[in-house]
Structures are given as C-alpha cells and as structure tokens.
Amino acid sequence: MSRDLALRGAIIGLLAAGGGAVAGDLSSTSDSGITWALAIIAAGVAGGMAAWLALRVPARAVREVAEASARLAEGELDQRVQVVGGPANELTHGFNVMTGRVQELFDAVAAEHARLEAVFDASTDGMVALAADATVRFLNPAAVELFATSMTDAVGRPFIHSARDFELDALVRRVAISSEGETSVISFGPNRTPLRAAALPIRNGGDWAVLLMLTDLTEVNRVDQVRRDFLGNVSHELRTPLASIRALVETLEDGGAETPEETAEFMRRIRQQVDRLTSLVIELLDLSRIESGAIELVPESIDLSNLIAEAASLLQTRAESQGVTIECPATDGLSIEGDRTSLLRVASNLLDNAIKYSPRGGRIHAQTVDEGELAALSVRDEGPGIAEQDLPRVFERFYKGEASRSTSGTGLGLAIVKHIVRAHGGTVTAANAPEGGAVFTVRLPRAFVGAKPAQQR
Template structure:
C-alpha cells in the first residue's frame, strides 16, 4: 500500500497535469482559431486590394496578356498566388502559371460562391500545384455587373507550420509546469504527513481561537521536540498568512465594490425572477433605483426584459441595441444602449449580469461619418459628371471645332481645379482635426494680416472690390502658428471678396479686447440668410448666396463648403473661436477670437 505522502503527491500531480492538459488544449485551440482568422482576414484584404487594383483593366476589358502581366507584377515578392477568373470560369490571368493551360474554374467551390456575389473560401488540394492551398475569391462588380473574379491563395503548409510551433510552445510550457508542480506537490505532501496527532490538537486549538492566539498555539505544540516545533512554527505562519489573506480578500472586495461603483457602464445583477439584486451608480442614472424591485417596473423596457429571459432560458450571453427611455421626471432625452445579459453560475442568487453601455455618442459619430461620406461622394460626383459630359460632347464631334473644343477644355480644367481644391481642403481639415501639432511662435499680427491682404489684393482688384487693412497704432504680438492663422484669415478674405459685388469693400481689422484678440473681416456683400448662419461652419454646408453667386461671381465654380470649417478648427486649435454676423443686403462680419494669455506685452 502506498504511503499517505505518496498518495497525496500523486493526487496533486495528477490534478495539476490534468489541469495543464486542459489548459493547453484550450490555449492551442484558441491560438489556432485566432491564427486562421487572421489569415482569412489577411487573404480577404489582399484579395480586395488586388480586385481594386485590377478594376481599371477589367473595366477596360484588357487582353489576357496585359492582364496576366499586371497580375504577375502584383504577385512579385509574395507567397500569394493571384488568379483572375472570367464570369464563365475561364482563367484570364495567374501570377504563378500560364492561364492558357489552366482548366475552367467555374466548378471550384470558392469561385461558385464568388459568382453568387459573396466572398468564397475553400481549403483544398490544388491539382495545378500538387499541394494543399487556402483559397479566397471576391467578385469584382461594376454597376451591378460582374466583371470578373479575383482569387488569392496561400500554401496550407505555412499555416500548419505556424500551428505546430504554437503547439510545441504550449506543450513544452505545460510539461515544465507539470514537472515543477509535481515536485512542489511532493514537498507539500511531506509537510502535511508530519506528526498528525499533535497537528490535530494544534488545529483544534486554532479552530477554537482567533488569529491573535497563534503564538500561544505555537508554544504549546513545540513541547514535543525540534521537529514538532518546526511544524508548530509552520502552522503559526500558515495562520498568519491566512489572516493576511482574509484581510487581502476583504480589501479586494472593497476595491471591487469601488470599481463597480466607478464604472461608466450600468451594471445590474438579477435573480431568476427578474428582480434586481444589485446595481451600480451608473445603472441608477440610466434606469433609476431598482434594487429589490422587478427590472420591468423601473426600466419600463420590454427589450431588456426579453434579453434577460433569453439569457436565462438559453444559458448564453445575449446582446442587443435599443433606445432606452429615461426615468420619469428625468430632464435627459432617450439614449442608445448596448445591453448584454450573461448567465451567472454559482452566483448565490445572482443569476444574470446585465451590462448597459451608452453608445449614444458612437451612433452619433456613425451618423456623422455617413453624412461625411455622402457629402464627399456628392462633391466628387458633380465635377466628375461635368468632365464626363464634356468628354462625351468632344467625342461626338465638338473636338473638330477649335473654338468649342477650347471652351470645353476650359470647363474640364475648371472642374479639375475644383477637384484639386476639394482634395487639398479635405487633407488640411483632416490634419487639423487629427490634432496635428501647431508650430507656435511669437507672431507679429501686422505682418500676418498684411501678408494676407497683399495675397488677395489682385483678386480684389479684378473683382472691383476695395480691400483694406485697419490695425491699431500699437503693435500686436501673440503666440500662434503664423501659417495656420494666415490660412484662416485668408479663407475669410477670399469668401468676402468672392461674395461682394463690384464697388463694394472688404475691411480687415483687429483689436485687443481685454484678454482676447479679435480679428474681423467685414464685407458689404449681399449678406447671409439668418437661417443659414448657425450652420455655415459645418463641413460641406453652402449657404444660398454661395449657390447662386453674386453678380461678379456667376459662372465661377462653386465653393467646396470646407473653407469656413477649416477656419473653425484652426481657431479651436489655438484655444479660440470664430463667429459670424450678417444682415441681408448689407454685408457680413466674420470674427476670429484668440486668447491673449501668455502673450508678451505690446511694444510702444
């Protein structure tokens, strides 16, 4: 019969080995799934990039030689095999093989899926390369017409090698941990099997006393000799550690309570009957105080109730998104919430954890992003449509008339200039919004504004507009990015000249108002409708006067609607603001206000 020490050691070792085996299997499976997922994402990205790169050639119905040369250049320096397949399954180009020698691919599973309009995936043996490959195919469509299929492939051997490396690392770590744990188990088993009778009496005394009696307990047990004294010392140390552990657990529980209380997400624990047993302050702010009451009674949300029931019934995590109405008498509007209900096993009456995450700002940002994409698409489509119309007219015979051809080429040039301006302003706005660092230095305001006025003097003269600069006698200095500040003022001057009729005036002036420097650009143009004023600093917003144009401005390319947005972001980057005042028929005044904090005193 094995000794108690051996049985304890073997039991500990077996449990640890089993745990390490399970952990290793889980880790291996997780890493394998992650590895395959990343590979699929990379293949999909490569396929989409290749499809977009080949789209012009496919749209132009390039011949097989041209297309094959392009695909081979695309696949140089890569382990990927790129194939272009016609809608009938014929191979038009291949980066690794002669397309003329390849069979029709219409029957390949990944190609069938791509022909159906989805992304096709397959892992199979290639008859051409005589090895296992992973394939991913994407359709290339143009105006709902299938141009071709672009497929990428990579050897499965590379994937298997990566998985083998992960498996070896996990198994080696598990084996080393098991050996270490086995040795530790043997040591623990030897300590446990020492004089059991005295240890039992010591344990009974410890069970009948609190932690403060541990030194007395150690003295009583030590009477049996050196070995028992060592055991008593270990026992006393264990009691002390237990006391520290209990204190640490209490402290961690307090920290957990504080963490839950500080969470910005609403957290609720519910029992099987849907009664709220715990909620943190964020949850109170979202649905009101609900502890000890049914969730439906306070939240008044059938979506939440259905979510909790589904999690309890199916025993899995469930997530939904919905508009949550605020508590009664709350001044706040409804908010969009992402709610997640997770079953709790062994929660002692806490059966479901409900997490409420406020995604109102996320949805607002998504709406803003969609609007921005729509606006950019519209702004790009307009000049492109004009260019296309001119090209079609020239192709129909107008190019034979030099006068007409010159006029039409001028229109194309104007539309291209508009596209270039749009792209430049988008890039400027993106750099400013991303927080690009300003080159801050001591700036002489007279020099900055003087340079702006000089830059637009010729434009004002051509438009028949008087442009003037009016500054106080004292020199004004401030710390700012001179280039950005000049760009902002220049945008305002450009707009003022553009929308002021011949004979009008544009005046640039500045003043120090307490701790604020104000730069004004005033014009005598047609003015802005009061309904447009709150929105003129939005991206792509163009007021009615800009759409119609003033007398001298008719016939020019309309603005992009980005100039004032750039002014606003430049002002904000300097810690300031921009505003506008306007009266229809009398003109407008735009004002950039910048803080003077930290500015050196003005020179006499």
C-alpha cells in the same frame, strides 16, 4: 496518551477546516458570506475549547481564546492570543495562525473588491448586477444616471422598478433562465436613446446571476452618419466637375467648337473644372492632415493686423474682380504666438468666404481686438447673412446652407479654419451682425498652447 494526541489532532483539524471555509467563502466577496465564515471560526474555536477543557487546559488561555473568538466573529480580524507553554500551546498557536490567514484573505478580497468597484465607477457604460429573480444587487454611477434613480432606491428591488422598460427586463430574465449571454439594441426612455444592452450570465457569483452592460450608441451613430455624409459629399463634389469635363471633351470631339475662339472657351472651362478638382483634393488632404495632427505647428510672434493685411493682399485680385473692398485694421501691435503659415490660411479662408457672399460694391470689415489673455480677429461681410438653422453647421465639412448652394467652392474652407484654430487652443464662432451680413470671430490665446507633434507624419 494516544487519546490525548487524537483529541489534539481533532481540535487542530477543526481550526484548519474553519480557516478553509473562510478562504472559500471570502472569495465570494459578499458581506453575508464573510459573516457566515466568521461564525464558522467562532464555532470551531468553541468546539476546540470544550475539548481542551476536558483535558484541563489553563482557564486563562481558554478565556483569552474565547474572548478573541467573540471579537473575531464580530469582524475584528486582528485578534491574536499570547502563546503559552504546556497543553494550551497548540490551541493558541493554531488560533493565531488561522486568524493571520483570515486577515490576509480578507485584505486580498478587500483590495480586489476596491479595484472592481473603481472599474465599475469609472465606466461610462451602465452596469447592473441582478439576482436570478431580476432583483437588482448592484449598479454603477452610469446606470444610476441612465435610470434617473439612486443606489438605495434600486438595490434590493425588481429591475423593472428602476429600468421602467419591459424589453430590458425581459432580456435579463431570459438570460437568468437560459444562462446564455444575449445582446440587443433598444431605444430607451422618452428620448428613444439608442442603447446596446449586453446581458451576461454570472456563474459561481453567489447571488449575482446576470450582469447587464448598457452602452449609449448616440455618439457612435452620429459619427457613422457623419462618415456616410462625408462619403456622399465627396462623391458628389468629385462627380460634378468630372461630369462637366467629360461633357466638354465630348463636345470638342464631336466638333462642337467651330472657331478657335470657341475652342479656347471650351478649354478655359475644362481648366476651370480641373482647377476645382485640384483645389478639392488639396483641401481634403490638408484637412485630413490637420485633423490627425500631422501638420507641425511652429510657433512664432505674429502681428495680427499684419497677418490680415497679408491675407488681403493675396486675395486683392479676386476681391476686385467681384467689386468688393477689403478694409484692414491699422497696425495696433496686437501680437500672438502661433504658427504663421496655418494662421495665414485661417485669415485667407475667412476673407475668401466673405468675398464669396459679398454683393458687388460691398465692403469686408476685418478687425482685431485685445481681450487680455486672448486676441480676437473678426471678419464681417455685407452679404445676406446666415440662416438661423445653418449657424450650428457652417463649420462642418461640405456643408452648404440655402444661401450658398449657388456659390462655388469646396465647402471645406471653414472646416479647415475650425481645426487650425482648435489646434492653437482657440475658438471660432459664426453669427449674424446686427447691421447685416455675417461675422466670423476667431479667439486665440496670446501665448502658444498648441500641441507640437513629436514628428512630422
């Protein structure tokens, strides 16, 4: 009797050991590990069957366990054996408990694998998993696109075959040997794309030894350059009028104005520079608020022709002083939903820009066009037009092309136009008109689609 109990205990222990091996191996998530684990189970069950045969376990129970073990080894994890009474009870019950636990572990690992795969696939950074010998084990879609390769062509082959970059290859090999993370910034490919390459050692990762993460720094560098340009432009725009004011004040202090008329002229020029500074600061603050969404857009029905006429009326004195005529479209009933105050600023900035570049005696042509779901507003001047190299940049903050370097202004008017139009879900373009001059066209949805902030900031 004691011999029978000992043998039964050995069999149950063998089954439990097989289940533990499965739990440990499944955590590696590799297909080869799962196959090996299933083989352990089959071996454990086979050993148990042999022992129980010696104790005359019913042949039907032995056959069912053997067949279920074979299917389990092939990956069919839902195997269960009917529990019967007598000596076979412990064997069949132990088998069912073990396979149930294996099924739970496998499902958990599969779910975790799916989550990790979703993260890898969604990442815009390139990710490559490599073995210790720098053989590719996995790469995500971003890395596939970066290396212009395919999953089947890359996996299982040396990393240099996909990357075609000796600096990257050397990086992952150093990390594989040292087991210490390393980060480097490189210029990759024929276009010299700036990449931040972070190679991290993977411990207890099976055949994964190194994880390489590749981040494209092109946009980061562009934004940083824009920031530097912006700070430089602000400094220049502030320094110029301040220097003029200082020079004028020092001249007055030194008695440079000998008559009341000369003093008045100096004061006029000082006020002019102060007004320029005031306009710059106001437009900077306004642009910042528009870009951050801090200006609340309150939609209402707006007749575009009336809007242009109102803007032209506000600029009439300035246009007359320049000898320029503004031709407004006749009221045609073309209306949209939008924020009247901000769109009036769009029309005013476009007309002001046209006045600035129009020759004396020139005309500014404003018109509206019904384009179905969109309404277009265009302003054309008879000035020198825009140089081709300047066209893509005319809406940048502080940007001034060659033709505009001698003109006054903050360089922020068109940038404000762009951001207000975008806030309304529209577009604005600049082009050279066939008949001469520049033409700016704003297209806005007839129905308001702008996002209204939750609160005024």
